[in-house]
Amino acid sequence: xxxxxxxxxxxxxxxxxxxxxxxxxxxxxxxxxxxxxxxxxxxxxxxxxxxxxxxxxxxxxxxxxxxxxxxxxxxxxxxxxxxxxxxxxxxxxxxxxxxxxxxxxxxxxxxxxxxxxx
Amino acid sequence: xxxxxxxxxxxxxxxxxxxxxxxxxxxxxxxxxxxxxxxxxxxxxxxxxxxxxxxxxxxxxxxxxxxxxxxxxxxxxxxxxxxxxxxxxxxxxxxxxxxxxxxxxxxxxxxxxxxx
Numbered sequence: 001x002x003x004x005x006x007x008x009x010x011x012x013x014x015x016x017x018x019x020x021x022x023x024x025x026x027x028x029x030x031x032x033x034x035x036x037x038x039x040x041x042x043x044x045x046x047x048x049x050x051x052x053x054x055x056x057x058x059x060x061x062x063x064x065x066x067x068x069x070x071x072x073x074x075x076x077x078x079x080x081x082x083x084x085x086x087x088x089x090x091x092x093x094x095x096x097x098x099x100x101x102x103x104x105x106x107x108x109x110x111x112x113x114x115x116x117x118x
Numbered sequence: 119x120x121x122x123x124x125x126x127x128x129x130x131x132x133x134x135x136x137x138x139x140x141x142x143x144x145x146x147x148x149x150x151x152x153x154x155x156x157x158x159x160x161x162x163x164x165x166x167x168x169x170x171x172x173x174x175x176x177x178x179x180x181x182x183x184x185x186x187x188x189x190x191x192x193x194x195x196x197x198x199x200x201x202x203x204x205x206x207x208x209x210x211x212x213x214x215x216x217x218x219x220x221x222x223x224x225x226x227x228x229x230x231x232x233x234x
Contacts, residue, residue, distance in 0.1 A: 110161050
């Protein structure tokens with residue numbers, strides 16, 4: 001079974017530029033998460049999708065960050081314009097929806113995209 | 119609100135020695151608890167999880183953790199450290215229950231160094 005795929009793996013941009021990250025979850029996983037992991041910290045949830053709908057985006061800086069999952073499969077996270085403090089690893093994860101609408105407890109993570117904003 | 123506290127951002131052990139990584143949680147009800155491992159330049163991988171039932175949970179690579187409600191702890195242990203265990207370990211918590219979505223909150227991580 002293929003894991004969660006993310007691209008690019010690394011990205012260097014200058015502040016005020018825009019950047020986009022792509023994630024393809026494990027096949028059949030209905031729930032998709034984007035996390036921001038700043039150096040020395042644990043992952044922080046930015047946004048969670050259930051199929052193509054947003055479940056939680058309370059910690060997404062909506063003035064500069066956006067995400068979509070139009071067909072309920074792969075997803076794109078965009079930052080526009082980027083700030084220095086956006087330098088971090090952006091992790092995508094996915095999980096299954098179990099019978100009866102229950103959510104699987106285990107999240108499967110991709111390798112992440114390491115962003116450096118200069 | 120739920121949270122986890124990992125005591126010690128860096129832990130060093132000798133190869134073959136006991137590994138003990140500490141995690142305490144804060145939650146109004148007994149939560150679901152997780153330990154994830156992250157190797158350099160990789161994503162997180164689930165080591166083990168506690169949801170319900172037996173409080174001593176065994177995971178991959180010889181790790182185990184015990185849920186202690188009275189101490190609000192979920193410490194990770196391994197009897198004998200191996201060089202390949204060197205990584206960063208994250209404790210995480212989520213609300214219990216089977217309905218709705220589950221928001222997982224991660225700790226700040228503990229980097230484990232194994233000394234030959």
